[in-house]
Amino acid sequence: MLTYLLRRLILVLPVAFGVSVICFLLVQIAPGDPLTAIMPVDATAEEQSAMRAAYGLDKPLPVQYAIWIGNLVQGDMGKSIATGRPVAAEVFGAVQNSLLLAVSAAVIAFPIGIFLGFLAGYFRDIWIDRAVTAVSIAGVSVPNYWLGIVLVIIFSVNLGWLPSMGAGPGGSSEWQWNWLHMRHLILPAVTLAVVPIGIVARTVRALAGDILTQDFVQALYAKGMSRADVLRHVARNAAATALSVMGLQLGYLLGGSILIETVFNWPGSGFLLSNAIFQRDLPLLQGTILVLALFFVAMNLIVDVAQAAIDPRIQRT
Template sequence: MLIYFLRRLLYIVPVAIGVSIICFLLVHIAPGDPLTSIMAVDATQEEQAAMRAAYGLDKPLPAQYGIWIGKALTGDLGESIATGRPVAGEVFNAVRNSLLLAVAASLIAFPIGLLLGFLAGYFRDTAFDKMITAVAITGVSLPNYWLGIVLVIIFSVTLGWLPAMGAGPGGSGGSADWAWDWTHIRHLVLPAITLSVVPIGIVARTVRALVGDIFSMDFVQALYAKGLNHGAVLRHVIRNAAPTALSVMGIQLGYLLGGSILIETVFNWPGSGFLLSNAIFQRDLPLLQGTILVLALFFVFANLIVDVAQAAIDPRITRN
């Protein structure tokens, strides 16, 4: 198990390097000048050249990448072109807010998705299965930003039960001022429910297919033939379905942390998606690069944790 973990950890190095290169290049090949928003319209050629030199944009791309990744390894992601603040601080605060929202959405989505998927697979090809499948397909198909707007209209505007936006009573302060009381949690309810709808459908459909296929396998009949009771057989089925289900949930957790730009915009939630949206519109290269890099690396490490968890559940994986 330790060797498997170290091998998987070693695989992260080239993946992380590849991710950093892609993040750097994709941002730089996008059209537009990142200094347009802060440079005076009547700036002279000398002033433009000085501004480019200040931000290191006068160097060749390989040199820019080397400087950027070297600083990133020390935790320095540069300064925002739009605000002048350190990118690392802004990204850290946004990711904390997104992590808070992602964990809340996961606590809703994963148990419900697993339960619905298992029941649908257990009662496969019945009316109950068709009903759950319809619910899952509806959840995946609904535009989540539209659902968020509908929930705001119902629970905030019409009923007045929950706040429509922000991450706390003081506005959009986020996790820095977060407290686990109803005053703060009520700001989390609507965005977490909205963000959880798609993962519920994806997890439910995946688990339904897994459980249905496993129940049709010969080894299940062999377990019954050996005299195992129904509960013992169910434990074997769950254990065989768990690695794939974990993999799907790990991927969904990565997507949840990345957040939905539209959902965070609808609820004015100060997360990574909201920050990424602002960086794109402001053409803020350092902020855009830093946000994408941190989110991509989180996704990579989330997959590492899922791989290790899969190996712990199913030791056969370590032999591959």
């Protein structure tokens, strides 16, 4: 198991390298000059090239990459062109908020999804199954930014129960564990949870339904095992695949919440990203994408290792 872990960790390095190259290049080949965003319209050519040199944008691409990656490994992701603040501080603050939102959504979505999926898989082809399938298809199909706006209209505008914007009172982005802040989390987390509820429920339904029809489950009954114990075995067999789906979902929740964060003005990485795009803030954009991508890589690694730990059929060498 230890050698498997080490091997997987070493394999992460080339992936991380590839991710960093793509992050760097994606932003470089995008049209538009970041300097136009911060320079006055009437800036002279000398002023422009001086600014370019100050940000290192006059050097050839490989050199720029080498400098960028060199600073990166020292924890320096450059300064935001728009705000002048260090990118690392901005990104990690935002990623923390996004992580909070993503994990909250996962905490809501995964148990509900697993429960519904198991229910549907067990009571296959009767009304319970059809009801769960309808709910999960609706969950996957409803555009969640639209749902977010609808929830805001109901719970913030009409009922006035929950705040509609920000991560804390007065638009503060400093998270604290108290009710004043947690109220702000409820609507975006619930909105974000709808899609993974559907996906997890459908996955678990298919898994449970499939496993329940297998011979070894009949064999467990024939062995004299009680229904509850048999279901425990079914759950254990479904766990590995369900876990990998949930791990990837958590990755999507983290990186894919741009729309939700924009709808709710949640000061997370998606919100940061959309601002960085509109302001052509190159260093911030690169830094945010990189951190999110590396998070996805790490998530995959964790899922793989967890799967190998659960399922003996997966080669560990």
